[in-house]
Amino acid sequence: MQVPAHPVEHPAPPAYAAGAPVPWWLKLGVKLVLGALPVPAGAWRALGLRRHSFFAADPARLVAPLAGRAQRFADLAGRPPRGVLEVGPGAMVLRAPVAAALGFGPVWYLDVEDSAPRDLAPYRAAAEAARAAGLVPPDLSGCASRAEILAACGARLLVGGAEALAAVPDGSVDLVFSEVALEHVRRDDLAPLLQALRRVTAPGGLGQHAVDFHDHLGGRLRHLAFTPEFWEGRAVARAGLYCNRLGLSQMLAAFAAAGFRAEADSRLVWRLPPVPTGGAHSALGRAPEDDRICHATIEARPG
The missing domain is CATH 3.40.50.150 (Vaccinia Virus protein VP39)
Known part of the structure; x- marks a missing residue:
């Protein structure tokens, strides 16, 4: 398979993945509270939530x-x-x-x-x-x-x-x-x-995999500030907020470790990385260049 010498990068629109026009912390708090309620996930989807x-x-x-x-x-x-x-x-x-x-x-x-x-x-x-x-x-x-x-x-x-x-x-x-x-x-x-x-x-x-790398509440990369202990815990999972916070280079490395040759030849990027105040949590081990990438399409073939 021929891959481009340089990945094709497209600028993300200014309001890309912005979500509902509600303060991010409010959305986060509501999600965490609702997730703590003893309601099955299927019931939330029936109400139009967690779809x-x-x-x-x-x-x-x-x-x-x-x-x-x-x-x-x-x-x-x-x-x-x-x-x-x-x-x-x-x-x-x-x-x-x-x-x-x-x-x-x-x-x-x-x-x-x-x-x-x-x-x-x-x-x-x-x-x-x-x-x-x-x-x-x-x-x-x-x-x-x-x-x-x-x-x-x-x-x-x-x-x-x-x-x-x-x-x-x-x-x-x-x-x-x-x-x-x-x-x-x-x-x-x-x-x-x-x-x-x-x-x-x-x-x-x-293999063809479209992957989002941004916060799914419209916070761009605000979710990177949380400690692993909180983010990997039950509260985030129950709230339906979980994403693994891996950057593109980490995702490609995981494919390689599994025996694939993987390339991300199409990427959607922010002009400036929207990192949270203080940056990503150090335990995440993210490469700084990954913070520019909000979406990528990965192609993977057996190595």
């Missing part, structure tokens, strides 16, 4: 991104991908009919919790979006459950961490991808996950 997959209802997001990933693999390998794995899909499991229409198969989805729709309408809407794009999705008319729809699409949802990938045979996945999911993997869990991805990735396989 994943914000574009799941957008027909334009159902076909084109998957088709683009398939084309990228085909450009490199000279053939379309077969086995495909998405990490952290959330509600985007509903794209299973699109994946089948593109010729993917088998298809695996790995997530730490089951937040895929159980209602059948979103899957049928995705099939219609594929049909409107000139593809031939599987016939879902006889399916009476989500399990039957996934089976008709040659897809399977795996719930858990890296250990759940034991269900995927060695070297069986041509294309692995994630969309702003890896930053939410806990620091101690990232290495086992990437090692598992290396095991299942086929020779000549491709």
Whole structure:
């Protein structure tokens, strides 16, 4: 795979990832208080909070991104991908009919919790979006459950961490991808996950991972000021605020340690690093140049 001599950098818009126009500390406090309440995560999502997959209802997001990933693999390998794995899909499991229409198969989805729709309408809407794009999705008319729809699409949802990938045979996945999911993997869990991805990735396989590096409450990099003891604790996890605070160079090093050759050839950068007063906590071990990068697309191939 040919990679550019210099990564392509795009300036981040001034209000990029700003979030709601509410003081950051207020948002943080509210999230921590709500997270302490004995309410299941699914109930918060039903109320419109802690939602994943914000574009799941957008027909334009159902076909084109998957088709683009398939084309990228085909450009490199000279053939379309077969086995495909998405990490952290959330509600985007509903794209299973699109994946089948593109010729993917088998298809695996790995997530730490089951937040895929159980209602059948979103899957049928995705099939219609594929049909409107000139593809031939599987016939879902006889399916009476989500399990039957996934089976008709040659897809399977795996719930858990890296250990759940034991269900995927060695070297069986041509294309692995994630969309702003890896930053939410806990620091101690990232290495086992990437090692598992290396095991299942086929020779000549491709990983495509979009990763956010900013605070997810709109604080830019304010979250870097907290101690590891607080940030890795239960309060942040319960509040749905957790991201692992790794910089791009640390993320690429983790891929390399797992046996991948990884490049971030497309990056979104801030003109000036928005570091908190006093800088990032020293225990994070971040490289200063990482503080410019708020988003990057990583491509990884077996080393």
